[in-house]
Amino acid sequence: MSIIKTSGIHKTYNPSTIPVHALNGVDIDIQEGEFTAIVGPSGSGKTTLLNIIGGLDRPSEGTIEVGGVDISHLNDNKLIEFRKNNIGFVFQAYNLIPVLTARENVEFVMLLQNRDTDEREARTTELLNAVGLSDKMDNRPSQLSGGQQQRVAVARALAPKPRFILADEPTANLDSKSTADLLDLMAKLNKEENITFVFSTHDQRVIDRARRIITLVDGKIDSDIRQN
Amino acid sequence: MIFKIAWRNIWRSRTRSLVVIGAIIIGVWGVIFLVSFSTGMIKSYIDNAIRNEISHIQIHQPEFLEDREVKYPLEQGPAIANTVSDMPGVEAVAMRTLSNAMISTSNGARGIVARGIDPTAEAKLTLLNEKVIEGEYLSEKGRNPILISKTLADKMGVKLRSKVVLTLQDLEGNVINGAFRIVGLYETSNSGADETNVYLRANNLSDLVNQKELVHEVAIYLNDLNLVDTTVTQLKQAFPGTTVQGYAEISPEINLFNSQIKVSSTIFTVIVMLALIFGIINTMLMAVLERLRELGMLMSIGMNKVRVFMMIVLETLLLGLIAAPLGLLFGYTTVQSLGESGIDLSNWSEGMRQFGISEVIYPYLENQLYTQLALSVLFTAILASIYPALKAIRLNPVEAIRSL
Numbered sequence: 046m047s048i049i050k051t052s053g054i055h056k057t058y059n060p061s062t063i064p065v066h067a068l069n070g071v072d073i074d075i076q077e078g079e080f081t082a083i084v085g086p087s088g089s090g091k092t093t094l095l096n097i098i099g100g101l102d103r104p105s106e107g108t109i110e111v112g113g114v115d116i117s118h119l120n121d122n123k124l125i126e127f128r129k130n131n132i133g134f135v136f137q138a139y140n141l142i143p144v145l146t147a148r149e150n151v152e153f154v155m156l157l158q159n160r161d162t163d164e165r166e167a168r169t170t171e172l173l174n175a176v177g178l179s180d181k182m183d184n185r186p187s188q189l190s191g192g193q194q195q196r197v198a199v200a201r202a203l204a205p206k207p208r209f210i211l212a213d214e215p216t217a218n219l220d221s222k223s224t225a226d227l228l229d230l231m232a233k234l235n236k237e238e239n240i241t242f243v244f245s246t247h248d249q250r251v252i253d254r255a256r257r258i259i260t261l262v263d264g265k266i267d268s269d270i271r272q273n
Numbered sequence: 274m275i276f277k278i279a280w281r282n283i284w285r286s287r288t289r290s291l292v293v294i295g296a297i298i299i300g301v302w303g304v305i306f307l308v309s310f311s312t313g314m315i316k317s318y319i320d321n322a323i324r325n326e327i328s329h330i331q332i333h334q335p336e337f338l339e340d341r342e343v344k345y346p347l348e349q350g351p352a353i354a355n356t357v358s359d360m361p362g363v364e365a366v367a368m369r370t371l372s373n374a375m376i377s378t379s380n381g382a383r384g385i386v387a388r389g390i391d392p393t394a395e396a397k398l399t400l401l402n403e404k405v406i407e408g409e410y411l412s413e414k415g416r417n418p419i420l421i422s423k424t425l426a427d428k429m430g431v432k433l434r435s436k437v438v439l440t441l442q443d444l445e446g447n448v449i450n451g452a453f454r455i456v457g458l459y460e461t462s463n464s465g466a467d468e469t470n471v472y473l474r475a476n477n478l479s480d481l482v483n484q485k486e487l488v489h490e491v492a493i494y495l496n497d498l499n500l501v502d503t504t505v506t507q508l509k510q511a512f513p514g515t516t517v518q519g520y521a522e523i524s525p526e527i528n529l530f531n532s533q534i535k536v537s538s539t540i541f542t543v544i545v546m547l548a549l550i551f552g553i554i555n556t557m558l559m560a561v562l563e564r565l566r567e568l569g570m571l572m573s574i575g576m577n578k579v580r581v582f583m584m585i586v587l588e589t590l591l592l593g594l595i596a597a598p599l600g601l602l603f604g605y606t607t608v609q610s611l612g613e614s615g616i617d618l619s620n621w622s623e624g625m626r627q628f629g630i631s632e633v634i635y636p637y638l639e640n641q642l643y644t645q646l647a648l649s650v651l652f653t654a655i656l657a658s659i660y661p662a663l664k665a666i667r668l669n670p671v672e673a674i675r676s677l
Contacts, residue, residue, distance in 0.1 A: 129575020
């Protein structure tokens, strides 16, 4: 089942002054349960593509469907609603809320969805257990290592039961051990719970673990390879 | 959870928040102190004017008020005084015989108002006996005693036991005069009035103008300022053909001062609140600009603009909610404490006496002003939060999340 489908995506920055063509007609179709890495050299357009898929940015041309819904023409408020309920984000710099504990960070996104207290608490515990942080639930981000913070970020991304998770360079700030642990965690979630992951990455360790690798060069798909 | 985030965000930059809280506390305290001080000063003027001079209510013959001539007595004076003394809320009543006059000594002459009084009734009404600083208060003893102020005595070059001559007109307009001996020197908190008013026994003044029991004025002091309007209405109905005036009508500057307090308090409050607005905007703007990445993340994961806006407003409001009660508490304590002990301005008493203000000021603030001030601070905080909150919701999540 197709979960993300883009058709003829173009993105041009500064169209009226010095135009920069970040994407030049990208067509991709990502199926539910895929573990996909979007790779490419700097300036190839992978972050722009990820932002557009995540509903954080709009294409200059083309359409993007997430779960059959065309999100390229949703207004700001509907787009925020859509992101909240359908997409989980994992950022390069973790971006946890520093004044909240690990538990509260995970719970917060469900609060935005107006889930009831019992459900929030149960799912928060379940997710933090799943990412191996059951003993760090009441720690604030400043009391956690980079790897632990990124695990909390994965738990937070999973909390709203999204259709897929977008991870922008998720291992860029992690050491080898933390990177391996995080990739193991995401691979396990993908395999056992059929969660769809889409990464943008430079990291060969991530690329090695991906089952599909889409390579962008100059805003176009250069290759789209599936590997076991 | 948004409340929790807002509350904890305040303490992320503890020093900065404490500076803003401190500024609000000082601002609120400053408003309370200055408004209470100026209110106390004006209240002192009004209280002194009412207590020493005009009383709460005065009753005259209508023609007397036009010319203030001795030939327009209040015929029903004694009857009015008798009736009024039995009315509820009346603390003291006194009748006066009044005449413009000239006081002469070997050193010169000055225009004054001769106030013929019943010493006992006047003592209850204006506490004049307590203001005698040399010699003694008027009594039934002696022949033609007169009480003049220390200020007037100094200007006339006379002292206790000196003889002075009063020259005035009788009922027919003939010029008459009488000799009086100074038995006492008084001093009130209004040096201007002190220079003008001399006191003698009413019967002495009546005798001088060859009239038995001449009354021009009935003055009434009530035990509650709020009773003035209703008492004036009752007296007008009871004594038609007379002019019954409340203190504000007798002395219109009292209303002027009262409204001046309100205007200057409002202006001062607005100035302080404006200063606070800029301080708070600056702080909250810094708080927003420091958290661009976090705000971008919150919007990315689905926090809508209304919630982001409310979070910033809530943070600002919490600063106000912490600071305002403390400022009010410090202000209240200051007013209560100084309201008891007073602020001694005796170094400047001469200048203040010219305006009828006591040398010790007792700061005073009506309770409703505390409420108004609390609401002003909260309104200011909300107003100050709007710009930073708008700045926050106008962020582009993609750009914000990549900011350093």
